Amino acid sequence: LAYLRGVCRHYRMGNSVVRALDGIDLDIETGEYWAIQGRSGSGKSTLLNLLGCLDRPTAGTYVLDGVDVSALSDDALSHVRSRSIGFIFQSFNLIPQLTVEENIEVPLFYQGVAPPESRRRARELAARVGLTERLHHRPTELSGGQQQRVAIARALVNDPAIVLADEATGNLDSATENEILAVMDQLHGMGKTIILVTHNAALTRHAEKVMVLADGRIESLRTRAEA
Amino acid sequence: LAYLRGVCRHYRMGNSVVRALDGIDLDIETGEYWAIQGRSGSGKSTLLNLLGCLDRPTAGTYVLDGVDVSALSDDALSHVRSRSIGFIFQSFNLIPQLTVEENIEVPLFYQGVAPPESRRRARELAARVGLTERLHHRPTELSGGQQQRVAIARALVNDPAIVLADEATGNLDSATENEILAVMDQLHGMGKTIILVTHNAALTRHAEKVMVLADGRIESLRTRAEA
Numbered sequence: 001l002a003y004l005r006g007v008c009r010h011y012r013m014g015n016s017v018v019r020a021l022d023g024i025d026l027d028i029e030t031g032e033y034w035a036i037q038g039r040s041g042s043g044k045s046t047l048l049n050l051l052g053c054l055d056r057p058t059a060g061t062y063v064l065d066g067v068d069v070s071a072l073s074d075d076a077l078s079h080v081r082s083r084s085i086g087f088i089f090q091s092f093n094l095i096p097q098l099t100v101e102e103n104i105e106v107p108l109f110y111q112g113v114a115p116p117e118s119r120r121r122a123r124e125l126a127a128r129v130g131l132t133e134r135l136h137h138r139p140t141e142l143s144g145g146q147q148q149r150v151a152i153a154r155a156l157v158n159d160p161a162i163v164l165a166d167e168a169t170g171n172l173d174s175a176t177e178n179e180i181l182a183v184m185d186q187l188h189g190m191g192k193t194i195i196l197v198t199h200n201a202a203l204t205r206h207a208e209k210v211m212v213l214a215d216g217r218i219e220s221l222r223t224r225a226e227a
Numbered sequence: 228l229a230y231l232r233g234v235c236r237h238y239r240m241g242n243s244v245v246r247a248l249d250g251i252d253l254d255i256e257t258g259e260y261w262a263i264q265g266r267s268g269s270g271k272s273t274l275l276n277l278l279g280c281l282d283r284p285t286a287g288t289y290v291l292d293g294v295d296v297s298a299l300s301d302d303a304l305s306h307v308r309s310r311s312i313g314f315i316f317q318s319f320n321l322i323p324q325l326t327v328e329e330n331i332e333v334p335l336f337y338q339g340v341a342p343p344e345s346r347r348r349a350r351e352l353a354a355r356v357g358l359t360e361r362l363h364h365r366p367t368e369l370s371g372g373q374q375q376r377v378a379i380a381r382a383l384v385n386d387p388a389i390v391l392a393d394e395a396t397g398n399l400d401s402a403t404e405n406e407i408l409a410v411m412d413q414l415h416g417m418g419k420t421i422i423l424v425t426h427n428a429a430l431t432r433h434a435e436k437v438m439v440l441a442d443g444r445i446e447s448l449r450t451r452a453e454a
C-alpha cells in the first residue's frame with residue numbers, strides 16, 4: 001500500500017535543527033493493523049501527519065498507492081486525503097461553530113454527498129460512538145471524551161480505506177475505549193488499513209505490527225506472531 | 228479544607244436540561260490525595276471546575292477554607308484561584324503567542340513576582356517536567372505530550388496548596404507519566420491537597436481516596452485502606 005524510504009522531517013529553530021523524524025524506512029501492506037508507540041516527543045504525530053498527507057518530508061520518499069506523494073501538488077494531496085484517509089487528530093480539531101452532527105457531516109460534503117444522505121450517515125456514526133444524545137451540542141458544550149468521539153466519527157464517516165488515529169482514546173474511560181477499539185477491529189475486519197498511535201500498551205494487542213519510535217527513528221518493529 | 232452539599236450543575240438546552248452534576252455531597256481534608264474516575268461525560272471535569280472556582284454550582288453549597296464560594300464576587304473568586312489553586316486543564320489552554328517559558332511564568336506575574344525570579348522559577352518547573360530543551364518553542368511547535376507538560380508546569384509554578392489535574396497524563400507515554408506522578412507524590416508529601424481526574428485505573432494506586440462518578444452523581448467512594 002505504502003512505503004517510506006529515508007524519510008526525514010526537520011524544523012529550523014534559530015541556529016539549531018529539531019529532527020522530528022530522522023530517517024524512517026517502512027513498508028505498509030493494505031489491510032494491516034499497526035500500533036505506533038514511543039516517548040512523548042519521539043515523532044509519532046509527525047510520522048502520522050506525513051502518512052496522512054497533512055505534511056511533507058524534508059527529505060526522503062513517501063509512495064502511497066504507487067504515487068510519489070512528495071511530487072503531488074497541494075490540491076492533489078488534499079484530494080487523496082479526503083478520498084481515502086480518515087484522520088483522528090490528537091487535539092481533535094473540531095469546528096466550534098458547528099454542532100456535533102454538522103462536524104461529523106463535513107467530510108461528506110467534500111465527496112459530493114448531501115442531505116438527507118449525509119445527515120443519515122452522520123447520525124449513524126454518532127450512534128456508533130455513543131453520541132446520539134449530543135447531536136445538537138457544540139464542541140464547547142461537550143466533555144473531553146465526547147469531543148474525542150466526534151473526531152473519531154468524523155474520520156470514519158467517509159468510509160476511508162486508511163484510518164490514522166493519533167491517541168484517539170486518551171480521553172476515554174476504559175469501557176468507552178474498548179467500544180472504540182471494537183469499532184477499529186470491525187473496520188480492520190472489513191479490509192481497512194489501521195494505524196493507531198497510542199501510549200496505552202494494552203492497545204497493541206489489537207495490532208499485528210507494533211513499532212516503537214525514539215528520537216525520530218524506529219527503535220523496534222515486531223510482528224505479533226513473535227510478540 | 229472544603230465541603231460540597233447538594234451541589235448541582237445544570238445546562239438548559241432548548242426544552243431539555245443536561246444534569247452535568249446532580250447532587251454532590253463531599254468532604255475534602257487538607258493534604259488528601261484523591262482520584263476521580265467515571266465514564267466519559269459523567270461529570271468529572273464539571274466537578275473539578277467547580278472545585279477550582281472556575282465555575283459556580285446552579286444549586287447547593289461549596290465551602291472552601293471556611294468561605295462560601297457561591298457568595299464570592301468574580302474578582303474575589305479569581306483571587307482565591309490564583310493564590311491557592313493550580314489547575315491542569317484537560318485541553319491545556321496554553322497561550323499560543325507565548326513561548327513555553329513565558330506560558331509557565333504567567334501565573335507568577337499575577338502574584339507580583341517578576342524577572343529574574345519569575346524566569347528562574349519557570350525554568351525550574353520546566354526542568355522538572357523534562358522541557359528544558361523546549362523553553363523557546365511556542366505551543367504549536369510542541370508535541371501533544373509536551374503541551375500537556377507545559378500545562379502541568381504552569382499549574383505548579385505558584386506553589387499552590389491545592390492541585391487539580393484533569394486527565395493530566397492522558398497524552399504521555401508511561402515512562403513520562405510515571406515521572407509526573409512522582410512529582411505529584413512529592414507535592415503530596417509536602418502537604419498539598421491533590422485531586423486527579425484520571426481514566427487510568429493504575430493511577431488510583433497513588434491516591435488515598437478514590438471516587439467514581441456516574442451521571443453527575445457519586446457512584447462509589449472508597450478509602451485506600453479498604454481497597
Ligand SMILES: Nc1ncnc2c1ncn2[C@@H]1O[C@H](COP(=O)(O)OP(=O)(O)OP(=O)(O)O)[C@@H](O)[C@H]1O
Pocket residue numbers: 134137140141142143144145146171172173238240245246247265266267268269270271272273274317
Ligand atoms: N456547556 C454545556 N452545555 C451543555 N452540556 C454540557 C456543557 N458542558 C458539559 N456538558 C455536558 O455535561 C456532561 C458532563 O461533562 P464533563 O465534561 O464533566 O464530563 P467528563 O466526566 O469530564 O467526561 P470526559 O471523561 O469525557 O472528559 C457531559 O454529558 C457534557 O455533554
Ligand SMILES: Nc1ncnc2c1ncn2[C@@H]1O[C@H](COP(=O)(O)OP(=O)(O)OP(=O)(O)O)[C@@H](O)[C@H]1O
Pocket residue numbers: 011013018019020038039040041042043044045046047090361364367368369370371372373398399400
Ligand atoms: N513546528 C515545530 N517546530 C519545531 N519543533 C517541532 C514542531 N512540531 C513538532 N516539533 C518537535 O518535534 C518532535 C516530535 O513531535 P511529535 O508531535 O511527532 O511527537 P509525539 O511522539 O507525537 O509526542 P506526544 O506523544 O507527546 O504526542 C517534538 O520534540 C516537538 O517538540
Ligand SMILES: [Mg+2]
Pocket residue numbers: 044045046090166370371372
Ligand atoms: Mg503526538
Ligand SMILES: [Mg+2]
Pocket residue numbers: 143144145271272273317393
Ligand atoms: Mg473531562
